[in-house]
Amino acid sequence: MNFPAWAQDGCLLPGGEPLLRNDLGGIIHHARGKGIYVSVSSNGKLVPEKIELLRNVNKIKLSLDGQQDVHDRIRGKGSFFSVMNAIQCCYDNSISTSIQCVLLKYNLHSIDYVLNIARKFHSQVSFQPSIQKLLWSEEQNPIVPLPGEYMNAINYIIRRKRESAPVLNSFSGLKYLYNWPNNTKIGCSAGILSCNVEPNGKIFACDRVQYLDFNSDSAFKNYNNAKGQFKDIKLIRKCYQCWGALQVEFNLICSFNFEAILNYWRISRNRRKGIPQKKINKN
Ligand code: SF4
Numbered sequence: 001m002n003f004p005a006w007a008q009d010g011c012l013l014p015g016g017e018p019l020l021r022n023d024l025g026g027i028i029h030h031a032r033g034k035g036i037y038v039s040v041s042s043n044g045k046l047v048p049e050k051i052e053l054l055r056n057v058n059k060i061k062l063s064l065d066g067q068q069d070v071h072d073r074i075r076g077k078g079s080f081f082s083v084m085n086a087i088q089c090c091y092d093n094s095i096s097t098s099i100q101c102v103l104l105k106y107n108l109h110s111i112d113y114v115l116n117i118a119r120k121f122h123s124q125v126s127f128q129p130s131i132q133k134l135l136w137s138e139e140q141n142p143i144v145p146l147p148g149e150y151m152n153a154i155n156y157i158i159r160r161k162r163e164s165a166p167v168l169n170s171f172s173g174l175k176y177l178y179n180w181p182n183n184t185k186i187g188c189s190a191g192i193l194s195c196n197v198e199p200n201g202k203i204f205a206c207d208r209v210q211y212l213d214f215n216s217d218s219a220f221k222n223y224n225n226a227k228g229q230f231k232d233i234k235l236i237r238k239c240y241q242c243w244g245a246l247q248v249e250f251n252l253i254c255s256f257n258f259e260a261i262l263n264y265w266r267i268s269r270n271r272r273k274g275i276p277q278k279k280i281n282k283n
Pocket residue numbers: 186187188189190206207208209236239240241242243247248251
């Protein structure tokens with residue numbers, strides 16, 4: 001499980017599948033006790049079972065790639081039912097959700113479907129491209145879309161956002177993602193304002209780039225505390241492949257990008273005021 005810090009006030013508990021951890025309740029309780037905004041990612045399967053534990057989180061981030069045949073083709077049979085059940089369960093329990101949609105060659109026609117689900121359940125969608133290489137390897141990911149089709153899809157999402165569709169990415173974020181998979185510069189704050197903490201306590205600047213270090217003890221000294229580790233964190237000097245929607249938004253905000261700041265401010269304002277998701281989608 002990763003644990004990147006979000007500015008001063010947030011942490012994300014992304015996948016793998018954090019709900020498999022028996023101590024997740026303690027982690028959430030500790031973070032919320034310190035006034036930290038907590039978002040938990042999940043494939044949805046265990047959400048109904050663990051709904052009591054999740055009442056204390058600020059947001060649950062669920063992955064939805066499209067209609068049942070599309071989603072199940074990408075994530076396995078039965079996974080569509082799990083995620084839809086989780087979205088419904090969060091909605092019924094007034095728990096805020098966001099939907100993550102990874103753009104693949106199988107789901108570029110499913111953008112409206114996912115946006116409609118988000119609107120129906122008062123949620124919002126963040127879009128991002130898929131990773132080009134399979135995790136832990138140099139092998140090409142066989143389900144990446146063709147760049148031209150992907151660019152058309154991003155242009156379409158930009159148009160839908162202009163029409164007030166519930167798209168979480170900022171316009172600047174989408175314009176950055178449009179460049180995938182070509183090298184594209186972005187101000188990177190990984191290791192300075194954000195980091196990833198692995199279950200074994202190792203701290204990385206960015207798991208998207210340093211994933212080959214996860215199992216490498218030689219990449220780490222022995223530290224007694226996280227502070228020391230963070231101080232010595234290995235920074236990434238040059239990275240032109242920033243394709244995670246949240247990393248992009250965070251980097252743009254830290255680079256004082258006006259559109260990204262405004263987008264984040266609107267989301268945060270609604271969050272602080274406790275404005276229901278229904279109204280967020282209308283902004
Ligand atoms: S993917 Fe690259 S640019 Fe983006 S946060 Fe990670 S290291 Fe920085």
